[in-house]
Amino acid sequence: xxxxxxxxxxxxxxxxxxxxxxxxxxxxxxxxxxxxxxxxxxxxxxxxxxxxxxxxxxxxxxxxxxxxxxxxxxxxxxxxxxxxxxxxxxxxxxxxxxxxxxxxxxxxxxxxxxxxxxxxxxxxxxxxxxxxxxxxxxxxxxxxxxxxxxxxxxxxxxxxxxxxxxxxxxxxxxxxxxxxxxxxxxxxxxxxxxxxxxxxxxxxxxxxxxxxxxxxxxxxxxxxxxxxxxxxxxxxxxxxxxxxxxxxxxxxxxxxxxxxxxxxxxxxxxxxxxxxxxxxxxxxxxxxxx
Numbered sequence: 494x495x496x497x498x499x500x501x502x503x504x505x506x507x508x509x510x511x512x513x514x515x516x517x518x519x520x521x522x523x524x525x526x527x528x529x530x531x532x533x534x535x536x537x538x539x540x541x542x543x544x545x546x547x548x549x550x551x552x553x554x555x556x557x558x559x560x561x562x563x564x565x566x567x568x569x570x571x572x573x574x575x576x577x578x579x580x581x582x583x584x585x586x587x588x589x590x591x592x593x594x595x596x597x598x599x600x601x602x603x604x605x606x607x608x609x610x611x612x613x614x615x616x617x618x619x620x621x622x623x624x625x626x627x628x629x630x631x632x633x634x635x636x637x638x639x640x641x642x643x644x645x646x647x648x649x650x651x652x653x654x655x656x657x658x659x660x661x662x663x664x665x666x667x668x669x670x671x672x673x674x675x676x677x678x679x680x681x682x683x684x685x686x687x688x689x690x691x692x693x694x695x696x697x698x699x700x701x702x703x704x705x706x707x708x709x710x711x712x713x714x715x716x717x718x719x720x721x722x723x724x725x726x727x728x729x730x731x732x733x734x735x736x737x738x739x740x741x742x743x744x745x746x747x748x749x750x751x752x753x754x755x756x757x758x759x760x761x762x763x764x765x766x767x768x769x770x771x772x773x774x775x776x777x778x779x780x781x782x783x
Contacts (some may be wrong), residue, residue, distance in 0.1 A: 544763060582671065611722070625731040630664065632694050633663075633694065651679060656679065
């Protein structure tokens with residue numbers, strides 16, 4: 494074998510430009526992922542600390558603060574937010590709650606927020622805590638025909654004087670009406686509310702089933718969701734009592750006698766007046782309010 498046939502010793506080759514670029518990109522991705530993970534962990538810790546502070550304030554003030562709209566939104570937002578007139582129950586309130594219609598305690602305007610398994614009702618968007626919360630498990634929201642819609646006396650925020658309104662019944666699984674919500678017809682507000690109720694009700698039912706089966710370990714919720722559910726459970730106890738309906742009133746009246754007949758005539762008169770007002774035929778419109 495000659496010197497020419499002897500293979501030359503191999504020297505290490507410098508990486509090509511493409512290889513250098515690939516290595517650099519890999520290192521940058523690794524660094525970016527590490528930084529993103531660190532930030533997420535930092536945000537999670539900070540969020541948990543904020544909700545812990547809010548929960549402490551809520552407990553310390555017995556539910557009067559620490560659960561504002563912003564605090565319930567948290568970092569993940571809410572399912573629904575908007576203004577609505579709210580009436581408790583499904584009593585024949587046009588006839589039986591004439592005192593409440595004329596002298597306060599009327600169907601008032603509130604700010605509504607849905608998150609977790611509850612619908613939170615605030616006096617306004619700046620309130621420090623909800624007035625009360627409504628459990629949405631086994632509940633459904635049903636849009637009512639236009640002729641059954643309650644027209645608010647004062648337009649909702651952002652609504653014009655000629656804006657239409659839609660009333661939604663919040664019902665139990667048996668069809669009993671627990672609340673009546675009236676929304677301004679802006680950006681499908683009523684339908685969005687109904688969809689949000691359906692999602693919240695389904696989520697609550699799913700969690701209930703998992704707990705019953707002993708699968709609590711499958712329940713992984715954000716800190717803001719846990720906080721909202723805890724506040725909702727506490728504030729659900731502050732719901733207003735359902736008004737006395739027609740059946741209860743009639744059941745308490747004497748079976749015979751002028752008292753019962755007088756009550757029937759009074760009911761018929763009030764019903765007729767309110768019917769005339771609704772159709773623009775009466776003269777007491779400025780005295781009635783919803």
